[in-house]
Amino acid sequence: MNWEIFLAPYTQAVDELKIKLKGMRKQFDYESRHSPIEFVTGRVKPITSILEKAKRRDIAIANVEDEVQDIAGLRVVCPFVEDIYDVVDMLRLRKDFSIVEEKDYIEKNKDSGYRSFHVIIRYPVETIYGEKQLLAEIQIRTLAMNFWAINEHSLNYKYSGQIPSEVTERLRSASEAAFRLDEEMSKIRQEIRDAQEVFRRKKD
Amino acid sequence: MNWEIFLAPYTQAVDELKIKLKGMRKQFDYESRHSPIEFVTGRVKPITSILEKAKRRDIAIANVEDEVQDIAGLRVVCPFVEDIYDVVDMLRLRKDFSIVEEKDYIEKNKDSGYRSFHVIIRYPVETIYGEKQLLAEIQIRTLAMNFWAINEHSLNYKYSGQIPSEVTERLRSASEAAFRLDEEMSKIRQEIRDAQEVFRRKKD
């Protein structure tokens, strides 16, 4: 299997989707509105990680394309928890891709402490040989969720997925601290809205 | 008219199309094939230029969107003249936009000496309020054509479109020199192909 040629359309899809999702943020800026998007990143899954995932889940190489859904991965980071659902709503309206699946790990978070909203999409990308439909995963998170997830990922990597129980414990405490930070921030968000409402009422 | 909001989808379209056209070049590189694309640039037409063009062609501001076709402008620069037609063929196959018009100023070049191939497309761009179809112009040229055109443009700008006849004369000589350079380069292109054919025949 020539991985470079296999991955080329995924690289192209990630580049295009980054520009498209960043464009949503820019539009809020142009109109001086609060943007529910703080920043956007993207990456193509490294070959070794694709192979590991295929092995772990018993996926034949020929089926990688259909069964590994996050070869093309996008991440949208939001200031507040509430913004995540606004972003999901906007994704549902777009016509340049179709949503295949939604996974809400915020409402019902994983045991590890992981919180995030995942949207799996089918995206048409043009190659020099014609159109190709491929799967991509968009993860939507707050800054605190993202911070925690980056650190868990690097620990998982170091311990090859076998994190010792006392470290798992500490990670869970950190996840709670991240959750608390999101809660405190959401309260301020409310303050801002309340204050603005009072301000507007006075003006009328 | 709020120009920043009016131009936002054009900026987005230019960003997306740049990534898409550059992606074509990258695919040739991945496969170690000669790329018919040397580089790609893009720009949104400055507001003053839109207004001047509207005035010159007697277009009402309300019709700018439909009648000024190059508000979103892309430029594809090719090594050899022959590559231009390969690029046009690839554009015709794409499904992410539709071609509205083609203008071949190479076969039948303008009096000024201007040579280039223009493709006008209708491109769907997603905004936070839904999809918007807009026009964009893709200019396809060789390096020599591009070099000449850049210089003619700056002279036109300096003389506000009223270039003195002796300068027009000199521009025409320069255009011929650019044409000659393209011809000489095309001959070398043939050499490369011939040499490669000989090489392959020997291997059989």
Add this chain to the structure above:
Amino acid sequence: MNWEIFLAPYTQAVDELKIKLKGMRKQFDYESRHSPIEFVTGRVKPITSILEKAKRRDIAIANVEDEVQDIAGLRVVCPFVEDIYDVVDMLRLRKDFSIVEEKDYIEKNKDSGYRSFHVIIRYPVETIYGEKQLLAEIQIRTLAMNFWAINEHSLNYKYSGQIPSEVTERLRSASEAAFRLDEEMSKIRQEIRDAQEVFRRKKD
């Protein structure tokens, strides 16, 4: 005063310093070492903010260059609190700028809850008229500190610096939550190091 010409060397300095600080991160990656730098951002202070600061601190326009130290602003964001001091140590060793002042708002944080380490540098930038020495501020923070600071900044902006006391209270709670998250994360950092030490001892 022509602000665009006045700010040009600051823009240039920010561009150069971003490349230089990001380069530090890349070097850790090349050597597969833990990078104390997560990401780097930079900006030139908007003209309105320069004028406001000058007014608030009673600085004459002619002295803005010497007395407003953050016209060129860089931000280095670190995974762990301990990394901040590693970054400061590396900055002290560089010969391409000199450090004018250091302000540790982590050891001794501000009333508002703001935590960050500031380094003011004198940086030589080459212009087309020769070398110009200018001041720049590098802020070094953890992800949690940064998250909090971004939100405080936007609240300050909304309330024009006059944040109501109950919002100030909430901001302080959020700052404590951010501090707790940093503490929890620092504990995991230690786990990683301990685990690695045990691992190495076993190998001997």
Add this chain to the structure above:
Amino acid sequence: MNWEIFLAPYTQAVDELKIKLKGMRKQFDYESRHSPIEFVTGRVKPITSILEKAKRRDIAIANVEDEVQDIAGLRVVCPFVEDIYDVVDMLRLRKDFSIVEEKDYIEKNKDSGYRSFHVIIRYPVETIYGEKQLLAEIQIRTLAMNFWAINEHSLNYKYSGQIPSEVTERLRSASEAAFRLDEEMSKIRQEIRDAQEVFRRKKD
């Protein structure tokens, strides 16, 4: 030899020098002056090319650093021949690197038809282990020279440096055509200046 670690400071130097040379162009734009720089590119020499050059010139690997001067390579492309010398003058004034050697292949062009101005510099780059002085080559050319050189380079590559004599002949014709184009363009440059002078004299 660990090439990735060896090349890291060269990559850093190329990134910094690109920002610095592009900055010169931007400054002309800010001041609405004709820029002698059309665009700037940069690259680190691929490892295979470094090894080939070392072999061809009988350079020991230990001496590559001192004797292969173009591991870090920058290219400045100018609209007109005259602009090349303006750029060289500006490089001579900079204090952030020192010039080691200048080679004028325009006045005295190579047999192949190659024309360009090369400046070899010694550039101090900061690494996480301290400052490192390294060599870099800046090539300064017109658009026509650049176009020709890119094509010659790809032919050289295809024929592994043994270009057949009839192709060499054609390359020389193409070089003459490129030279003629530069000459024609220089004449227009003069027109612009003359026209502007007449215009200014009238105003007095």
